[in-house]
Amino acid sequence: MFAPILLIITLIPLFNCQSRKGSDILNEVPLIDGHNDLPYNLYRVEHNKLKNFKFNSDLRINKKWIDSKADTYTDLPRLRQGKVGGQFWVAFVDCDSNYCDAVERTIDQIDVIKRLINRYPQDLAFVTSSNQIMPAFRSGRITSMIQIEGGHSIDSRLSALRLFYELGVRAMTLTHNCNTPWADNNLMDGVKENFTMNPSARKKTGLTKWGYNVVKEMNRLGMIVDISHVSEHVMTDVLRISKAPVIFSHSSVFNIVRHTRNVKDYVLQMLKRNRGVIMINFSAPFVSNQNATIHDVIKHINYVKNLIGVDHIGIGADYDGVAVMPKGLEDVSKYPAIFDILAQGGNGWKPWNAEQLKKLAGLNFIRVFNEVEQVRERMKNVDILDDPIPYEDVMKDNPDVKKCRIDIDHYKNVQ
Secondary structure, X not given: OOHHHHHHHHHHHHHHHHHOOHHHHHHOOOEEEEEEOHHHHHHHHHOOOOOOOOOOOOHHHOHHHHHHOOOOOOXXXXXXXXXXXXXXXXXXXOHHHOOOOHHHHHHHHHHHHHHHHHHOOOOEEEOOOXXXXXXXXXXXXXXXXXXXXXXXXXXXXXXXXXXHHHOOEEEEEOOOOOOEOOEOEHHHHOOOOOOOOOHHHOOOOOOOHHHHHHHXXXXXXXXXXXXXXXXXXXXXXXXXXXXXXXXXXXXXXXXXXXXXXXXXXXXXXHHHHHXXXXXXXXXXXXXXXXXXXXXXXXXXXXXXXHHHOHHHEEEOOOEOOOOOOXXXXXXXXXXHHHHHHHHHOEOOEOOOOHHHHHHHHHHHHHHHHHHHHHHHHHOOOOOOOOOOOOHHHHHHHOOOHHHOOOOHHHHOOOO
């Protein structure tokens, strides 16, 4: 007489498990995206004036934003629909500011990010440490962190790096699509299919000696080193010397798409040894071609999982920073579809379980952030690096630098 009851009890967990979707885990852990360029669109469209900007409305039907032809993938309603729990907002300034007003313009972008967060306190929470992420998520707010995209933003000044940290910046991409006097960008690698870079034009391929100082000072501060956009040699230099885990905040897999913004297998193996994370970029040309779909992104995610393990994958979609997104991932509302597909499995790959999906969503990034802070604590008695960049390094990289950096001769004979 007890057999039917036991059968029902036995079947209940199976029924619940089968009725769950992969995206249900986003109610339990935050989906943290490593890269969103909305602040640059605020600069382009709103001139950083937030008085009349309605982030809590659908920007797709905002005439001003439509007329601007900005790539508008992000607003609060769609972030909520996409179950986003954490976001790196990017303080980006164009490479034409290199050697000129990059520091000042970066301050403007940090300022507009912080004002945007403060304007929506019920929805956004400004976070500067790893232990603040889960409490913010549990309060129903989107964890909001600041990242600088491009080392040109510090104008080769460690003082600027330190003060950016005090302003709340917690990650910096070492280059954008321009070189600094201390690091090369990915365009220097010049894959034929994508670029026409003349190999004879190359100046250097990795970090300079002073570039090592930038990484060391970021380790000491507790700022995450981001090596998306850098040359292959810079990637390997950083992975070799960094005392803390690093991230690729918005990159994909080179073995699938031969693009210098993507990461080769041996570099991914180095990333595993570093305990870092690659946050997969959704940009159509990086994951396939102009006709890319969500399944192309899934392919990159599974490739990394199979090569170096599930502990080293995250998501860095690059919304608002690129022109073409894959079908099925048209804007920030579409993230849940990735987790639903992964939980179902597919041709050649097994379904992801809940713990694996949670790591992809945000737990891997939180671990990296925490370990970066642990390194900071171990380095708290290390002397601050205050060596200025060598005069020769700056002049070799840009002979016209005196037009903007009027005090450069002051450092001419500094050893």
